[in-house]
Amino acid sequence: MISSHRERLFDSVPHMPSPRHDFLVRLFKENPELAVEILRDLKACRSPTTHG
Numbered sequence: 001m002i003s004s005h006r007e008r009l010f011d012s013v014p015h016m017p018s019p020r021h022d023f024l025v026r027l028f029k030e031n032p033e034l035a036v037e038i039l040r041d042l043k044a045c046r047s048p049t050t051h052g
Contacts (some may be wrong), residue, residue, distance in 0.1 A: 017025075028035055
């Protein structure tokens with residue numbers, strides 16, 4: 001019973017990253033300051049200023 005639940009759970013999870021995931025990883029890897037700017041704009045937290 002547990003194994004069949006586990007099999008169904010893992011069958012519903014994608015096995016490879018989606019193109020959207022790859023794009024977001026590349027976007028933030030190439031522009032790390034973007035994450036700080038987004039958090040600052042959303043006022044989710046205080047963050048240091050970025051220097052361009």
